[in-house]
Amino acid sequence: MNSSATGGDTYCTACAGVLDTSGRHPVCTACGRVHHRDPKVGVGVVVLDEQHRLLLVRRGVGPGKGLWALPAGFVDAGEDPRLAAARETLEETGLVVEVGRVVDVYPAGGTTGRGGASFFLAFEATVVGGALAAADDALDAGFFGADDLPELAFPSTTAAASRVRSGLA
């Protein structure tokens, strides 16, 4: 297993011993400590306007830089995932949203190790305030109809968009 599979950790954080990375979790060859890696949790929102168009942002950072995705970001340690989704939406789009139920949970889609999330939670959300203006990690933001979608960044974006198209979201 190469170093990218362990997030680049080759030494024990407890005793600086060498890690054995051949198994599911790296194990210290000196003290035996098992190094569990915390997942990076991504959250995002499915927001529709009155015309049933989907809110998307053009990503200013990788993975998927330059492509379009749901407003999304990482959950901070100890942060409520719904509040994280609302915070990221406000940061990226200027819109204040009320976050509702889970649309779906998506696996990494090959972005792990490239700065992406370990898994991604998409929530339904409703705009309750603010004004649409891209900011922070987003280069642009807007609402798109099902037949008018830009190039999408992730399988989860495509899946959420197709849910909207089929009227499930």
Ligand SMILES: [Zn+2]
């Ligand atoms: Zn150790």
